[in-house]
Amino acid sequence: MTRERLxxxxxxxxxxxxTETPRQWYNLAADLPNxxxxxxxxxxxxxxxxxxxxxxxxxxxxxxxxxxxxxxxPEEVLDxxxxxxxxxxxxxxxxxxxLGTPAKIFYKDESVSPAGSHKPNSAVPQxxxxxxxxxxxxxxxxxxxQWGCALSFACSLLGLTxxxxxxxxxxxxxxxxxxxxxxxGGKCVSxxxxxxxxxxxxxxxxxxxxxxxGIAISEAVEAAVADGTGGxxxxxxxxxxxxxxxxxxxxxxxxxQLAKIGIKKPDVVIACAGGGSNFAGxxxxxxxxKINGADIEIIPVESASxxxxxxxxxxxxxxxxxxxxxxxxxxxxGHNFMPAPIHAGGLRYHGxxxxxxxxxxxxxxxxxxxxxxxSYNAAIxxxxxxxxxxxPESSHAIAAAVREAKKAKEEGKEKIILMNISxxxxxxxxxxxKFLNGELSDYSLPQEEIEKAKRDLEPxxxxx
Amino acid sequence: MTRERLxxxxxxxxxxxxTETPRQWYNLAADLPNxxxxxxxxxxxxxxxxxxxxxxxxxxxxxxxxxxxxxxxPEEVLDxxxxxxxxxxxxxxxxxxxLGTPAKIFYKDESVSPAGSHKPNSAVPQxxxxxxxxxxxxxxxxxxxQWGCALSFACSLLGLTxxxxxxxxxxxxxxxxxxxxxxxGGKCVSxxxxxxxxxxxxxxxxxxxxxxxGIAISEAVEAAVADGTGGxxxxxxxxxxxxxxxxxxxxxxxxxQLAKIGIKKPDVVIACAGGGSNFAGxxxxxxxxKINGADIEIIPVESASxxxxxxxxxxxxxxxxxxxxxxxxxxxxGHNFMPAPIHAGGLRYHGxxxxxxxxxxxxxxxxxxxxxxxSYNAAIxxxxxxxxxxxPESSHAIAAAVREAKKAKEEGKEKIILMNISxxxxxxxxxxxKFLNGELSDYSLPQEEIEKAKRDLEPxxxxx
Numbered sequence: 001m002t003r004e005r006l007x008x009x010x011x012x013x014x015x016x017x018x019t020e021t022p023r024q025w026y027n028l029a030a031d032l033p034n035x036x037x038x039x040x041x042x043x044x045x046x047x048x049x050x051x052x053x054x055x056x057x058x059x060x061x062x063x064x065x066x067x068x069x070x071x072x073x074p075e076e077v078l079d080x081x082x083x084x085x086x087x088x089x090x091x092x093x094x095x096x097x098x099l100g101t102p103a104k105i106f107y108k109d110e111s112v113s114p115a116g117s118h119k120p121n122s123a124v125p126q127x128x129x130x131x132x133x134x135x136x137x138x139x140x141x142x143x144x145x146q147w148g149c150a151l152s153f154a155c156s157l158l159g160l161t162x163x164x165x166x167x168x169x170x171x172x173x174x175x176x177x178x179x180x181x182x183x184x185g186g187k188c189v190s191x192x193x194x195x196x197x198x199x200x201x202x203x204x205x206x207x208x209x210x211x212x213x214g215i216a217i218s219e220a221v222e223a224a225v226a227d228g229t230g231g232x233x234x235x236x237x238x239x240x241x242x243x244x245x246x247x248x249x250x251x252x253x254x255x256x257q258l259a260k261i262g263i264k265k266p267d268v269v270i271a272c273a274g275g276g277s278n279f280a281g282x283x284x285x286x287x288x289x290k291i292n293g294a295d296i297e298i299i300p301v302e303s304a305s306x307x308x309x310x311x312x313x314x315x316x317x318x319x320x321x322x323x324x325x326x327x328x329x330x331x332x333x334g335h336n337f338m339p340a341p342i343h344a345g346g347l348r349y350h351g352x353x354x355x356x357x358x359x360x361x362x363x364x365x366x367x368x369x370x371x372x373x374x375s376y377n378a379a380i381x382x383x384x385x386x387x388x389x390x391x392p393e394s395s396h397a398i399a400a401a402v403r404e405a406k407k408a409k410e411e412g413k414e415k416i417i418l419m420n421i422s423x424x425x426x427x428x429x430x431x432x433x434k435f436l437n438g439e440l441s442d443y444s445l446p447q448e449e450i451e452k453a454k455r456d457l458e459p460x461x462x463x464x
Numbered sequence: 465m466t467r468e469r470l471x472x473x474x475x476x477x478x479x480x481x482x483t484e485t486p487r488q489w490y491n492l493a494a495d496l497p498n499x500x501x502x503x504x505x506x507x508x509x510x511x512x513x514x515x516x517x518x519x520x521x522x523x524x525x526x527x528x529x530x531x532x533x534x535x536x537x538p539e540e541v542l543d544x545x546x547x548x549x550x551x552x553x554x555x556x557x558x559x560x561x562x563l564g565t566p567a568k569i570f571y572k573d574e575s576v577s578p579a580g581s582h583k584p585n586s587a588v589p590q591x592x593x594x595x596x597x598x599x600x601x602x603x604x605x606x607x608x609x610q611w612g613c614a615l616s617f618a619c620s621l622l623g624l625t626x627x628x629x630x631x632x633x634x635x636x637x638x639x640x641x642x643x644x645x646x647x648x649g650g651k652c653v654s655x656x657x658x659x660x661x662x663x664x665x666x667x668x669x670x671x672x673x674x675x676x677x678g679i680a681i682s683e684a685v686e687a688a689v690a691d692g693t694g695g696x697x698x699x700x701x702x703x704x705x706x707x708x709x710x711x712x713x714x715x716x717x718x719x720x721q722l723a724k725i726g727i728k729k730p731d732v733v734i735a736c737a738g739g740g741s742n743f744a745g746x747x748x749x750x751x752x753x754k755i756n757g758a759d760i761e762i763i764p765v766e767s768a769s770x771x772x773x774x775x776x777x778x779x780x781x782x783x784x785x786x787x788x789x790x791x792x793x794x795x796x797x798g799h800n801f802m803p804a805p806i807h808a809g810g811l812r813y814h815g816x817x818x819x820x821x822x823x824x825x826x827x828x829x830x831x832x833x834x835x836x837x838x839s840y841n842a843a844i845x846x847x848x849x850x851x852x853x854x855x856p857e858s859s860h861a862i863a864a865a866v867r868e869a870k871k872a873k874e875e876g877k878e879k880i881i882l883m884n885i886s887x888x889x890x891x892x893x894x895x896x897x898k899f900l901n902g903e904l905s906d907y908s909l910p911q912e913e914i915e916k917a918k919r920d921l922e923p924x925x926x927x928x
Contacts, residue, residue: 012543012546012547013482013546013547015479015481015482017479018477018479079476082476082477083476083477083554083850083851090547094621112576114850114851114852114853115851116890153851156847156848156851157558157848157849157851175897176893176894176897179893179894179896179897179900180853180893180896182896182897182900183844183847183848183853183893183896183900184847184848184851185848380647383620383647383648384620384621384647384648384649385621386547386578387547387578387579387617387620387621387648388578389578389644389647424890426580426888426890426891427890429640429643429644430640430643432643432644432646432647433639433640433643433646436643436646436647
């Protein structure tokens with residue numbers, strides 16, 4: 001009987017009420033076995049907080065540099081997050097049955113937020129801290145559009161103005177992302193745009209260029225700095241330490257939800273990784289468990305066409321294409337890398353969050369890369385078993401979970417697999433349509449691109 | 465403190481765990497003060513169960529004709545519904561604040577289902593009962609695409625084949641609805657199609673015709689009957705008694721959720737009404753309370769361009785355009801009515817569920833009609849306060865709630881308003897885009913259309 005399955009081993013959905021939800025974020029920087037190499041200023045010296053102050057408010061800079069293990073979530077931020085959080089933890093019983101696997105597959109569903117992905121988990125606190133600091137306008141970049149929507153949504157609720165530079169290929173492929181941002185009162189322009197020097201430079205090089213996250217970041221940073229009043233700041237939806245921090249509500253909730261049904265730890269934790277925020281959100285609290293001795297395999301999943309963690313170089317590199325950001329210690333394919341036009345726009349970033357990179361370097365996470373077609377196949381299997389149509393980014397995590405579940409079947413092991421669905425695929429149906437009509441191909445990266453990245457990185461400071 | 469607001473008067477989200485959810489559907493037919501006029505066969509005589517057997521399985525026909533008050537929900541149906549149910553009940557605190565109203569506005573959110581609307585609440589049991597009966601293939605029609613998606617989703621999980629006739633104007637406006645249906649393995653064709661006699665007839669009359677729900681119903685019924693093996697049946701996503709029944713989980717959950725925070729009854733219950741299933745789902749359990757003496761204002765909200773309840777005629781009429789269905793006692797604008805191309809496709813139906821019509825005739829519900837622009841204005845206010853982008857159908861309910869909340873402010877009354885968000889607007893952003901760009905107009909129905917409907921209905925049997 002379903003009634004008896006509530007919060008039991010047989011549960012298909014695990015409840016958590018607001019009194020049980022996490023009230024602090026978890027900061028992995030407090031626990032990494034090796035100290036993080038510092039970000040560097042253009043002069044090659046470690047970055048000072050003051051050097052970031054023209055771009056970010058000081059309260060977020062403090063968070064960015066903090067090594068406190070637990071950081072309180074402000075009450076007003078909780079009030080907004082609780083519109084949709086805690087997000088559901090469900091067991092994928094229909095998928096398990098279809099695969100005939102002894103594995104138990106659990107998944108957090110971050111698609112339930114108003115913006116449709118995990119991104120508002122950081123957009124809401126970033127806007128809140130900016131408002132505390134006196135910021136009136138926020139600029140940002142967006143790839144697939146998830147972050148631009150999340151920031152527009154958060155600005156709308158908290159009364160700030162929002163300006164989004166959206167990577168041109170996505171802007172053209174997904175016109176309704178702009179409509180969503182406008183519904184929340186945000187402004188969205190195609191990048192490279194004519195509004196910034198960086199944008200005009202790239203348009204002059206190639207008027208038809210599809211754009212990239214790196215270029216869009218350059219534009220958004222320039223636009224923030226250009227407002228001499230200090231009332232405009234820049235926000236980033238991934239990569240930075242404070243973004244990883246904000247996302248940890250996902251994993252902290254999952255731990256409590258699993259504990260409710262008597263599961264002490266998962267055996268495998270899987271999440272897709274573009275800039276790293278979705279992966280960090282689910283995985284970092286479990287990496288803490290791993291540091292404390294738990295036997296957990298932790299898998300960031302990336303696109304084989306943009307294999308930053310599996311084939312990139314661990315080095316100092318710029319976060320953007322124009323070299324406006326500080327130098328970050330991270331896995332990178334070079335800041336000039338131009339990714340193939342796969343549909344998972346959120347996985348088309350040349351770099352990786354330094355905290356995620358450091359976790360991989362320290363052997364705390366074991367990345368895997370998946371091709372587009374295997375990922376779409378997994379997404380269709382998911383739709384026809386679990387019912388939900390997921391974002392193409394999330395389909396990479398599902399593909400990895402399916403492989404793990406099949407391995408468990410071969411080995412006859414009753415593994416606990418936990419993964420994260422980063423968002424819904426309602427804005428990405430063009431990709432599904434092409435896949436179902438057999439019009440999609442795979443892209444994997446030629447080795448010469450890696451060699452080119454190495455040459456591009458040669459002049460930059462080395463990680464010692 | 466947020467923690468203290470859990471399940472209290474100040475709650476912004478009210479939890480309900482699976483042990484507390486309804487395990488029976490509520491059948492309003494058991495409690496209506498006046499007996500329902502029976503549906504009629506083409507010969508003008510009351511319809512027998514056998515006369516429906518070429519279209520529906522007998523177990524659903526029994527439900528259709530049942531006057532039992534409570535009907536058990538099968539366990540396997542619950543197991544699927546519990547993927548996303550109970551749906552959230554939230555308090556619209558940000559909207560209340562923006563309006564400065566003393567009213568408390570609560571809303572059920574049915575957008576959280578895999579198909580994105582309330583429709584799976586009936587699709588899952590309909591497919592389940594058909595499978596019990598031995599049906600292999602289901603046909604149906606869809607307007608905006610919500611029902612076609614819901615049926616494809618349910619067929620996918622339960623292993624049936626699904627064929628959907630989609631009203632051409634929506635098929636063209638919303639190509640990704642077809643992609644969604646295909647992701648779940650369903651087949652979707654534009655209606656009028658070349659696949660049925662009814663379709664070919666309408667295409668011959670006008671090759672450019674935008675189609676209508678009435679025509680699509682004719683096609684789907686014809687396709688079901690044409691399979692001589694009996695293995696193909698037809699399903700309807702609204703109008704019929706058993707569909708209203710299945711949707712009552714919405715209102716039954718809402719009652720329990722309100723009770724949890726000490727609210728005995730709402731003062732106003734609001735839901736949009738096209739064919740009636742969304743309205744019935746929220747409202748019928750509260751109509752029972754009203755029959756038992758509770759003072760509740762119950763408002764079905766329709767489009768002013770298709771004002772079935774507010775300006776239509778209560779009469780026997782066909783459910784479809786070609787006259788293939790039984791004659792139903794309902795509010796209608798005539799089965800030849802061709803609605804204006806408003807974006808709320810689900811509100812473009814010429815008739816209304818007989819149970820909803822009867823509730824209105826009995827004075828148990830007081831319909832209101834809203835123009836498109838006021839509804840979109842309300843939807844944008846909603847997005848910028850509550851954060852969610854809703855379906856254009858649901859925007860009509862929000863517009864009505866905003867008016868009620870403003871009235872409460874004028875009167876200084878602390879009213880409890882409860883409404884239903886029938887689905888998300890992620891597939892309807894073209895309408896939002898046009899609205900934000902000032903490209904939408906209002907459509908209200910000329911009186912001569914009503915006169916024409918009266919003439920069309922003249923030859924049909926009268927309700928005595």
